[in-house]
Amino acid sequence: MKIASQMAVVTDSTSIDDLPEAVLSTVIAAISDVRSRNSAALVCRKWCRLERATRTALMLRGNLRDIFMVPSCFHSISHLDLSLISPWGYPLTSACDPGFIVAILRRAFPSITSLTLYARNPYTITLVAPLWPNLKHVKLVRWHQRPQIAAVGDELKILFSLCEQLTSLDLSLFYCWTDDVLPTLESYPSVACNLTHLNLLNPSFSDGFRSHEIIGITGACPNLQDFRAACLFDPRYIGFIDDEALVAISTNCPKLAVLHLAETSALSNARANLEDEVQTPENSRISASTLIEMFSGLPLLEELVFDICNIIRDSGPALEALKSKCPKLKSLKLGQFHGISLPVESKLDGVALCQGLESLSISSAGDLSDMGLIAIGRGCCALAKIEVHGCENITIKGMRTLASLLHKTLKEVKISSCKHLGASATLRALEPIQDRIKKLHFDCIWDSTEDIDDTDEAEDLDQYQSDVRYRSLKQSEEHHRRSTISCPTRKKRRISYDLSENGHCGSSLRTWDKLQSLSIWIPVGQLLTPLASAGIEKVPNLEEITIKVEGDCRELSKPVEREFGLSSLLNYPKLSRMNFDCSDTIGYAHTAPSGQMDLSLWERFHLIGIGHLNLRELDYWPPQDRDVNQRSLSLPAAGLLQECIGLRKLFIHGTTHEHFMMFLLRIPNLRDVQLREDYYPAPENDMSTEMRADSCSRFEAALNERHIPD
Numbered sequence: 001m002k003i004a005s006q007m008a009v010v011t012d013s014t015s016i017d018d019l020p021e022a023v024l025s026t027v028i029a030a031i032s033d034v035r036s037r038n039s040a041a042l043v044c045r046k047w048c049r050l051e052r053a054t055r056t057a058l059m060l061r062g063n064l065r066d067i068f069m070v071p072s073c074f075h076s077i078s079h080l081d082l083s084l085i086s087p088w089g090y091p092l093t094s095a096c097d098p099g100f101i102v103a104i105l106r107r108a109f110p111s112i113t114s115l116t117l118y119a120r121n122p123y124t125i126t127l128v129a130p131l132w133p134n135l136k137h138v139k140l141v142r143w144h145q146r147p148q149i150a151a152v153g154d155e156l157k158i159l160f161s162l163c164e165q166l167t168s169l170d171l172s173l174f175y176c177w178t179d180d181v182l183p184t185l186e187s188y189p190s191v192a193c194n195l196t197h198l199n200l201l202n203p204s205f206s207d208g209f210r211s212h213e214i215i216g217i218t219g220a221c222p223n224l225q226d227f228r229a230a231c232l233f234d235p236r237y238i239g240f241i242d243d244e245a246l247v248a249i250s251t252n253c254p255k256l257a258v259l260h261l262a263e264t265s266a267l268s269n270a271r272a273n274l275e276d277e278v279q280t281p282e283n284s285r286i287s288a289s290t291l292i293e294m295f296s297g298l299p300l301l302e303e304l305v306f307d308i309c310n311i312i313r314d315s316g317p318a319l320e321a322l323k324s325k326c327p328k329l330k331s332l333k334l335g336q337f338h339g340i341s342l343p344v345e346s347k348l349d350g351v352a353l354c355q356g357l358e359s360l361s362i363s364s365a366g367d368l369s370d371m372g373l374i375a376i377g378r379g380c381c382a383l384a385k386i387e388v389h390g391c392e393n394i395t396i397k398g399m400r401t402l403a404s405l406l407h408k409t410l411k412e413v414k415i416s417s418c419k420h421l422g423a424s425a426t427l428r429a430l431e432p433i434q435d436r437i438k439k440l441h442f443d444c445i446w447d448s449t450e451d452i453d454d455t456d457e458a459e460d461l462d463q464y465q466s467d468v469r470y471r472s473l474k475q476s477e478e479h480h481r482r483s484t485i486s487c488p489t490r491k492k493r494r495i496s497y498d499l500s501e502n503g504h505c506g507s508s509l510r511t512w513d514k515l516q517s518l519s520i521w522i523p524v525g526q527l528l529t530p531l532a533s534a535g536i537e538k539v540p541n542l543e544e545i546t547i548k549v550e551g552d553c554r555e556l557s558k559p560v561e562r563e564f565g566l567s568s569l570l571n572y573p574k575l576s577r578m579n580f581d582c583s584d585t586i587g588y589a590h591t592a593p594s595g596q597m598d599l600s601l602w603e604r605f606h607l608i609g610i611g612h613l614n615l616r617e618l619d620y621w622p623p624q625d626r627d628v629n630q631r632s633l634s635l636p637a638a639g640l641l642q643e644c645i646g647l648r649k650l651f652i653h654g655t656t657h658e659h660f661m662m663f664l665l666r667i668p669n670l671r672d673v674q675l676r677e678d679y680y681p682a683p684e685n686d687m688s689t690e691m692r693a694d695s696c697s698r699f700e701a702a703l704n705e706r707h708i709p710d
Contacts, residue, residue: 029054079114083141087696091120129162139170143682156184168197185220201228203267208232210239218252228260243290250297260305284310291318295325307335316350333361341372352379361387370398377405385412399429414441427535441519524551528565546579553587567609589625600634611643658695
């Protein structure tokens with residue numbers, strides 16, 4: 001008994017600290033989340049030492065003048081991000097002694113193989129790239145205008161000449177020309193041949209890459225495994241992407257696992273008004289037979305994005321070929337594809353035959369109906385994520401049936417720009433998975449046509465359910481057998497098109513237990529207050545929300561209500577992070593005409609009530625006056641933001657006056673603030689009354705001098 005008692009005491013006193021240091025180091029090294037790593041470093045000295053020794057990625061956001069304070073204890077850092085050094089957008093070469101900066105970085109981080117750099121001018125690349133000759137991955141960032149260079153491609157040629165072991169290049173946020181890429185690859189064929197990842201999906205390109213450029217790029221990089229490019233598909237322009245270019249991609253790069261091809265206009269976040277008359281786009285020159293030939297040459301493909309602005313008709317046979325030609329395909333995004341799913345009775349076709357898909361995004365599929373969506377739910381039984389954008393024929397009936405069919409796997413849903421799926425309709429359609437979904441996006445369209453009596457809607461849905469059952473049960477037993485065993489991971493069962501849970505349509509308790517991230521789009525001038533009543537009232541675990549406000553304020557009069565409705569978010573007790581994006585809200589930065597409001601008053605309208613929320617992190621994009629290329633935080637906005645007393649991090653994606661920033665010093669726990677003019681093109685020189693490098697440094701000095709209570 002005594003021995004047992006002693007063993008019990010020993011067992012009770014055992015903790016994680018008793019693990020061998022090698023094991024504990026492996027456990028801490030497996031933590032990928034930055035916040036969790038930071039928390040682990042605060043446990044004790046031993047954990048702090050092990051966390052520093054195992055951290056592999058680091059982002060520097062300090063002021064350039066304090067570069068001497070860069071820590072030298074992170075010996076295992078292999079990825080370094082220098083794109084957000086403060087003052088944002090200023091090159092490293094603007095320092096008094098660039099050579100001193102080079103020496104500090106080389107001593108602190110000797111083993112860098114992956115680098116993200118804000119390269120405002122070519123000299124920045126010349127200064128930094130030689131520090132780490134073993135660089136394999138480089139991401140260049142530049143939101144400012146491309147500087148005047150003697151010859152096209154000179155900046156990239158400097159990089160290629162200094163980084164001969166380069167295998168990955170990311171130019172998705174680098175303001176340059178399409179003409180800069182191909183000459184560089186042709187000038188350094190050995191480096192181009194070693195590239196396995198090339199990201200050219202840049203929204204700053206005016207037109208995108210043309211056919212001969214895509215053929216040349218893929219021909220110079222035969223070992224690519226990940227290729228992303230903004231392309232010109234419009235047949236009205238000379239050199240548009242044609243059948244020859246698509247076939248060349250699969251012929252030149254047969255090892256591709258990820259392929260993204262998109263129009264530059266498709267990369268823009270701006271959206272058309274649903275009430276505006278939309279012109280039908282022209283047909284593309286891409287045929288289904290070409291797509292089949294292309295897919296046949298890419299047997300290793302796992303992720304495919306084909307987002308264009310011209311209609312590809314009769315694409316069903318090509319999408320059916322994906323099942324056999326690309327058996328590893330897990331993620332698919334299609335824009336302007338017609339014939340995606342056109343089932344006849346119970347026979348599946350098109351993309352519905354791709355049973356291995358886990359993520360599917362469909363944009364502007366003009367002929368996709370509810371029955372086609374249901375067929376996708378029947379066939380793609382492993383879907384965990386689905387996005388539907390601009391599909392006018394989709395209704396609550398088809399989306400609700402899809403949710404019912406995929407209720408065991410579906411975790412992430414995005415529905416936008418669908419004429420018949422406003423806020424209330426979307427949330428009612430997703431009721432079958434409301435206790436499982438983790439990430440959700442929808443449009444806050446408070447349409448009067450959605451105010452339907454629950455009884456009438458239930459009768460309508462029941463009638464639709466009966467119609468679907470009638471059509472499916474009329475099929476032969478052989479068709480039923482094929483439908484039920486089409487997904488080998490599921491048990492054999494009879495297809496059920498139950499449009500509601502527990503046999504009824506409505507639910508008095510709409511609790512979204514697992515929803516952690518919510519994203520909404522709302523037109524400018526509309527209110528946020530109906531959000532809870534639309535069906536999203538009980539979300540106990542919501543941690544992050546993204547709000548996108550878009551529209552032209554110049555076409556609107558002064559709102560009747562005083563505030564936008566951020567106070568209504570108090571219903572979500574765990575909400576701590578917010579992305580509030582008004583960058584596509586356009587108005588007058590200065591004096592507005594009589595009867596209208598300038599952007600400062602619109603900012604006050606949108607931000608009233610934000611101080612009531614218990615936010616810890618906030619990313620805010622101020623509205624913009626595009627006529628003067630100004631996106632600036634106004635005085636009312638600064639005054640309202642200072643009321644967020646719980647804020648720890650604040651990133652303002654624009655500029656502002658220095659004395660407006662001083663308002664933010666009244667937030668007691670604020671530790672991390674940065675201004676970022678990350679929009680094309682970022683202003684070259686701020687106005688004399690707005691933030692400059694000295695102004696930013698003075699604010700950061702005042703912020704760092706404060707005592708943080710915790």
